[in-house]
Amino acid sequence: MRATLTTIFQSLQVRNYRIFATGQLIKLIGVWMMFIAQDWLVLQLSDDSATALGVVVALQFTPVLLFTLFFGRLADRYDKRLLLFIANTMWLVLSIAMSVLVLTGVVALWHVFVFAALLGVGNSLETPVRQAFVSELVGTPLLPNALALSSATFNTARIVGPAVAGLAIAAFDVGPVFLISAIASAAPLIGLIQMRAGDLYRADLPVGGVRDAAKVMDGLRYVARRPDLMLPMGLMAVMGLLLFNFQLTLAALAKTVFNTGAASFGLFTTALATGALAGALAASGRRGRPSVYAVLGSGLAFAGLGTLVGLAPVYWVVVVLLVPTGFFMVYFAQASNQRVQLGVDAAFRGRVMALWVLVFLGTNPVGAPVIGWVAEHVGAGASIWLGGLASFLVAAAALAWQLRRTGGRLRLRWTAPLPRFYVRTYLRDDLALIER
Helix, strand or coil, rough: HHHHHHHHHHHCCCCHHHHHHHHHHHHHHHHHHHHHHHHHHHHHHCCCHHHHHHHHHHHHHHHHHHHHHHHHHHHHHHHHCCCCCCCHHHHHHHHHHHHHHHHCCCCCCCHHHHHHHHHHHHHHHHHHHHHHCCCCCCCCCCCCHHHHHHHHHHHHHHHHHHHHHHHHHHHCCCHHHHHHHHHCCHHHHHHHCCHHHHCCCCCCCCCCCCHCCCHHHHHHHHHHCHHHHHHHHHHHHHHHHCCCHHHHHHHHHHHHHHHHHHHHHHHHHHHHHHHHHHHHHCCCCCCCCCCCHHHHHHHHHHHHHHHHHHHHCHHHHHHHHHHHHHHHHHHHHHHHHHHCEEECCCCHHHHHHHHHHHHHHCCCCHHHHHHHHHHHHCCCCHHHHHHHHHHHHHHHHHHHHHHHHHHHHEEECCCCCCCEEEEECCCCCCEEEECC
């Protein structure tokens, strides 16, 4: 057990990463509390309008669509630690301002719209820089483990934050939740100050003219020439558009379908995050680049379970299904992220990860209003299962394309306790058999 735990949490032995992860955990707990409070506040101010909730989500992610590629270029040119300090300072100031508006009782729906859009600007800078900065904290050998632990940190916050927020809203209303979130936002700034710049892994980064000449189009051309990067990014773009909208759809499902309160909405999010944490830890032992079939298989499982969540007729069935849905949601996202990160040159990492963030988060401004409209006029359940079914069909088509391109064959092997799928492909010289 001790050896297993040491392997899972190996990156935490690196001082800079340990400080980074601690600050992120504290901030993200506050962020998820704020998201729950924000969604509940929007529903209160808009008479339970799922469309208004969709607009807020769209405003929150529109800056990601507009600015992420440019900020990814900055990540390849300037000190990522400094850029993270700027982004987190912006988040702190905005959180304090919003908490004051809510606590004084003068908040209006348009305040929430503006707040969401400005937070999106800070997020569009912070996310790609943070993704690229992890490699500087631990170096390439520990990068898969560090990425998995970062995901585990994120999903631990998704468990704690919504649960605490749901209880706090029920007891004290949304104002104190916004205040706690504002206070927690200071944690990453303290961590960035405490880091040792001399311990960062920057030996493989370009210097001088090459780094200064980093251009957005060069990063796009680099990805366009790499089918191994295009497939996980394309699949993530579709699922980000259609299925990664649980912040919106679960709120609507809890309030309009099952007629539950904030605490029950928090339970939905906590169930999803519990499975997500397990999925993140399951990926923490990975030491190499995941195969394309790990991406496709987990994507199919996630889409299939998402479809069942939308079709479930009973509240507790939804809670149970959200656990494996969360597991495969994060396992798919982690496999895709690691396949991209471990396949790029360091000189392009900032721009490639900016493109990753764009397809992961930037699709929300397009999908959220549509998903919100479907939830309001057709049903919250339909907004989930329709997205899940469409995502499943796209993932199945991507699997068929990959098998056809490589000459692989999908096989089923019956082994206790569960059957296992594997892919059999022959090398071109027919001298070896590869099973994945």
